Amino acid sequence: xxxxxxxxxxxxxxxxxxxxxxxxxxxxxxxxxxxxxxxxxxxxxxxxxxxxxxxxxxxxxxxxxxxxxxxxxxxxxxxxxxxxxxxxxxxxxxxxxxxxxxxxxxxxxxxxxxxxxxxxxxxxxxxxxxxxxxxxxxxxxxxxxxxxxxxxxxxxxxxxxxxxxxxxxxxxxxxxxxxxxxxxxxxxxxxxxxxxxxxxxxxxxxxxxxxxxxxxxxxxxxxxxxxxxxxxxxxxxxxxxxxxxxxxxxxxxxxxxxxxxxxxxxxxxxxxxxxxxxxxxxxxxxxxxxxxxxxxxxxxxxxxxxxxxxxxxxxxxxxxxxxxxxxxxxxxxxxxxxxxxxxxxxxxxxxxxxxxxxxxxxxxxxxxxxxxxxxxxxxxxxxxxxxxxxxxxxxxxxxxxxxxxxxxxxxxxxxxxxxxxxxxxxxxxxxxxxxxxxxxxxxxxxxxxxxxxxxxxxxxxxxxxxxx
Amino acid sequence: xxxxxxxxxxxxxxxxxxxxxxxxxxxxxxxxxxxxxxxxxxxxxxxxxxxxxxxxxxxxxxxxxxxxxxxxxxxxxxxxxxxxxxxxxxxxxxxxxxxxxxxxxxxxxxxxxxxxxxxxxxxxxxxxxxxxxxxxxxxxxxxxxxxxxxxxxxxxxxxxxxxxxxxxxxxxxxxxxxxxxxxxxxxxxxxxxxxxxxxxxxxxxxxxxxxxxxxxxxxxxxxxxxxxxxxxxxxxxxxxxxxxxxxxxxxxxxxxxxxxxxxxxxxxxxxxxxxxxxxxxxxxxxxxxxxxxxxxxxxxxxx
Numbered sequence: 001x002x003x004x005x006x007x008x009x010x011x012x013x014x015x016x017x018x019x020x021x022x023x024x025x026x027x028x029x030x031x032x033x034x035x036x037x038x039x040x041x042x043x044x045x046x047x048x049x050x051x052x053x054x055x056x057x058x059x060x061x062x063x064x065x066x067x068x069x070x071x072x073x074x075x076x077x078x079x080x081x082x083x084x085x086x087x088x089x090x091x092x093x094x095x096x097x098x099x100x101x102x103x104x105x106x107x108x109x110x111x112x113x114x115x116x117x118x119x120x121x122x123x124x125x126x127x128x129x130x131x132x133x134x135x136x137x138x139x140x141x142x143x144x145x146x147x148x149x150x151x152x153x154x155x156x157x158x159x160x161x162x163x164x165x166x167x168x169x170x171x172x173x174x175x176x177x178x179x180x181x182x183x184x185x186x187x188x189x190x191x192x193x194x195x196x197x198x199x200x201x202x203x204x205x206x207x208x209x210x211x212x213x214x215x216x217x218x219x220x221x222x223x224x225x226x227x228x229x230x231x232x233x234x235x236x237x238x239x240x241x242x243x244x245x246x247x248x249x250x251x252x253x254x255x256x257x258x259x260x261x262x263x264x265x266x267x268x269x270x271x272x273x274x275x276x277x278x279x280x281x282x283x284x285x286x287x288x289x290x291x292x293x294x295x296x297x298x299x300x301x302x303x304x305x306x307x308x309x310x311x312x313x314x315x316x317x318x319x320x321x322x323x324x325x326x327x328x329x330x331x332x333x334x335x336x337x338x339x340x341x342x343x344x345x346x347x348x349x350x351x352x353x354x355x356x357x358x359x360x361x362x363x364x365x366x367x368x369x370x371x372x373x374x375x376x377x378x379x380x381x382x383x384x385x386x387x388x389x390x391x392x393x394x395x396x397x398x399x400x401x402x403x404x405x406x407x408x409x410x411x412x413x414x415x416x417x418x419x420x421x422x423x424x425x426x427x428x429x430x431x432x433x434x435x436x437x438x439x440x441x442x443x444x445x446x447x448x449x450x451x452x453x454x455x456x457x458x459x460x461x462x463x464x465x466x467x468x
Numbered sequence: 469x470x471x472x473x474x475x476x477x478x479x480x481x482x483x484x485x486x487x488x489x490x491x492x493x494x495x496x497x498x499x500x501x502x503x504x505x506x507x508x509x510x511x512x513x514x515x516x517x518x519x520x521x522x523x524x525x526x527x528x529x530x531x532x533x534x535x536x537x538x539x540x541x542x543x544x545x546x547x548x549x550x551x552x553x554x555x556x557x558x559x560x561x562x563x564x565x566x567x568x569x570x571x572x573x574x575x576x577x578x579x580x581x582x583x584x585x586x587x588x589x590x591x592x593x594x595x596x597x598x599x600x601x602x603x604x605x606x607x608x609x610x611x612x613x614x615x616x617x618x619x620x621x622x623x624x625x626x627x628x629x630x631x632x633x634x635x636x637x638x639x640x641x642x643x644x645x646x647x648x649x650x651x652x653x654x655x656x657x658x659x660x661x662x663x664x665x666x667x668x669x670x671x672x673x674x675x676x677x678x679x680x681x682x683x684x685x686x687x688x689x690x691x692x693x694x695x696x697x698x699x700x701x702x703x704x705x706x707x708x709x710x711x712x713x714x715x716x717x718x719x720x721x722x723x724x725x726x727x728x729x730x731x732x733x734x735x736x737x738x739x740x741x742x743x744x745x746x747x748x749x750x751x752x753x754x755x756x757x758x759x760x761x762x763x764x765x766x767x768x769x770x771x
C-alpha cells in the first residue's frame with residue numbers, strides 16, 4: 001500500500017515536525033495533516049496543522065474527513081526529563097489508546113499505523129543479551145515509570161494490530177538519540193565538562209543520529225513493513241570510548257552501591273539522572289539493527305560517527321549561540337502563506353515561475369479545457385462557463401460535433417504537457433465547476449497526486465467557505 | 469518450539485520471553501533469531517578500523533596489555549603449559565570449545581586462549597563465556613569484556629558462533645566446577661542442562677572438547693568462607709592460596725584438544741533427547757581424557 005494521505009500525531013515534537021518536513025518533499029504524498037496540543041516548533045510548508053489533543057472523537061472526525069490512510073504516532077516520550085512522570089504517562093499510555101481508538105474499527109480508512117517506540121522497552125539488566133533482537137521481550141518486568149509506560153503502550157499497539165489485521169502496524173524501537181537539535185538526558189550528561197560514571201562500570205552504548213531517526217520513519221511510511229524494528233546506528237561503543245570521542249574525561253562519581261541515593265543527591269546540584277538512565281549507565285544496552293537494514297534501509301551515521309557529529313556540534317555551539325532566532329508558529333501567517341492568492345514569491349510558491357501574461361494565457365487555456373471536459377452537463381455549469389467566456393472576452397470554439405472532439409484531444413495534449421506546479425498555481429483562479437471537470441480528467445489520465453490534491457483542496461475550501 | 473532455553477554456562481538463568489506483535493521475519497519464543505536469519509548475516513555492522521574496542525566491548529589495547537604482562541608469564545614460566553591436539557580447533561568458521569573448569573580463580577580459560585594464540589597455525593581470538601554475575605559486579609564488569617569475556621547468554625553464543633563465526637569457549641559446569649573442593653578434583657560436575665549442545669547445533673558449529681589438567685592444583689579450594697561471601701556479594705569466597713592470598717601455585721598445566729564433533733543437520737537442536745545424549749557424551753569424553761592425563765602425570769609440579 002502506498003501512503004498518500006498521512007496523519008502525524010505529535011506534530012509539535014521534534015520528530016513529528018522533522019517527519020512532516022521530509023514528507024512534504026515527496027510528490028506521492030497528497031495530504032499531510034499534523035495534530036498536537038501545542039504549536040508546531042518547526043517551519044512547515046504544506047502540512048496542515050490542527051490543534052487538538054488526543055481526544056479520540058475529534059481525531060476520528062479528522063481521520064474520516066481527510067480519508068487518512070497512514071497514521072504516524074511520533075508522540076512517545078522516552079525520557080523523563082522532558083515531562084513529569086504523571087504527564088508522560090497521560091501522553092504515552094492514554095494518548096496512544098485514544099489515537100488507536102480513532103484509527104481502528106469498522107469503516108476506518110487507515111491502512112497503516114506507525115508507532116515510534118523506544119529501546120527502553122527492553123530495559124537494561126544484568127542478564128541481558130549483548131544484542132537485543134526484535135523478537136525478544138523484556139526478560140524482567142519494567143523497573144521505572146517510563147519503561148512501564150512504553151511496555152504498556154506497545155502492548156496496546158500489539159493488541160490493535162491483532163484486532164485490525166487489515167492495518168499494517170509498524171513499531172520502531174529507537175536506541176538513545178543523539179544530535180545537535182535534540183535535548184535528552186544523555187546529551188545533557190555528555191555536555192558536562194567531566195562526564196560522571198558509576199565506579200567500576202563501563203557500559204556498552206549504542207546511539208542513533210537524529211537524521212537517521214527521521215529517515216527511518218520516512219522509510220517505514222514509504223514501504224510496507226509490518227512488525228517491530230530496532231533502529232540503532234551500527235556499532236556499540238564502550239562509554240569510555242564515547243567520552244573519549246567527545247574529548248572529555250570521565251569521573252567515576254557515582255558509587256556502585258547506593259547509586260540511586262547518590263543520584264538523588266546529584267539532582268539537588270542540578271544534574272538530573274533519571275532512573276532508566278542509571279540502569280543503562282550500569283549495564284548498557286546493544287541492539288541488533290539488522291532487521292531494518294534487511295528491508296533496504298541505510299543508516300547515514302554509525303554510532304561512532306553520531307558521537308563525532310555531536311562533538312563537532314559541541315565545539316561549534318558556544319560560538320554560534322544566539323545567532324539563529326527560533327521559529328515561532330503564527331496561525332494567521334501560516335494561513336496567509338498557504339491559501340492567499342496574493343502569495344506569488346517563488347520562495348513561498350514554487351509554481352510562481354510564470355510571467356503575468358503567461359499566467360493569463362494558461363488560465364484561459366485551463367478554463368477552456370474545463371469547459372470542454374464538462375461539455376453537456378447541467379445548465380448551471382454552462383451558464384458559469386459562458387460567464388467566464390464573457391469575462392475573459394476570448395471566443396472559444398463550440399464544443400459540439402467531431403470538430404470539437406478533435407480540438408479537445410489536441411488541447412488535452414497541451415494540458416498534459418503542463419507541469420504540475422503550473423497547474424497548481426492556477427487552480428485558485430478557476431471556477432468551481434471547471435475545477436470539478438478538470439479533477440475528473442486528471443483522475444482519469446495522469447492522476448498526478450499534487451494536482452489532484454490541489455484541486456480537491458481548493459474545492460473543499462470553497463465548499464466550506466460557502467457554507468460558512 | 470521451546471518455552472525456555474537454558475544458558476550455555478551453568479544454567480542458572482533461563483529465558484522466558486513472550487512474543488509481542490507477530491513477527492514477519494519469524495522468531496522462536498526463546499527470543500533467539502530464527503534459524504532463517506542466515507540472510508541477516510551480511511547485514512552485520514562493518515568493522516571501523518579506527519576503533520580499538522569492538523561491539524562486544526573487547527579492547528585490543530587492554531587485552532594486549534593483559535596478554536603481554538600477565539598471561540604470557542603464566543603460560544610460559546609459571547604453568548609451563550603443554551598443549552596437544554591444537555589442530556583440532558578449526559582454522560575458520562564458528563566452533564564451540566567445551567572444557568572442564570576448575571580453580572578458585574580459574575586460570576584455565578586464559579591458558580586455553582593463549583594456547584590457541586601461540587600454538588595454532590591460524591591464531592584466533594577466543595571468546596570466553598562467563599556468568600551474568602560479573603556484568604553486575606563493579607570492576608569485573610569493566611575489565612572482563614575488555615579481555616574477551618562475554619556473558620553466557622544463549623543469544624550471545626549464537627551470534628558469535630553463527631553470525632560472526634568466531635571461537636567460543638564454554639564451561640558447562642559453570643560455578644559448580646570452580647567452587648568444588650580440592651578433595652573432589654577432576655570429578656566433572658553436571659554439564660548444565662545441555663544448553664551448550666543446543667547452541668552449537670543451532671549454529672551448526674562443531675564442538676571441540678578440551679581437557680585441562682593442573683588448574684585444580686594451581687588454585688585449590690580447601691573450604692568456603694560463607695561469612696565473607698555475604699559481606700562481599702561475590703559468587704563464593706574460597707579458602708585458597710589464590711584467595712584471600714593472591715598467588716597461583718606453580719602446577720604444570722596440560723591442555724588437550726579432542727576431535728571436533730560436527731553438527732550439520734538442520735533443526736537437530738529441537739530433539740531434546742539427542743541434545744542430552746550428546747551433552748553426556750561430551751562430558752564422558754572429557755572425563756575419560758582428564759583421568760587418562762592424570763594417570764600419566766608423574767608429578768603435579770613438573771608434569
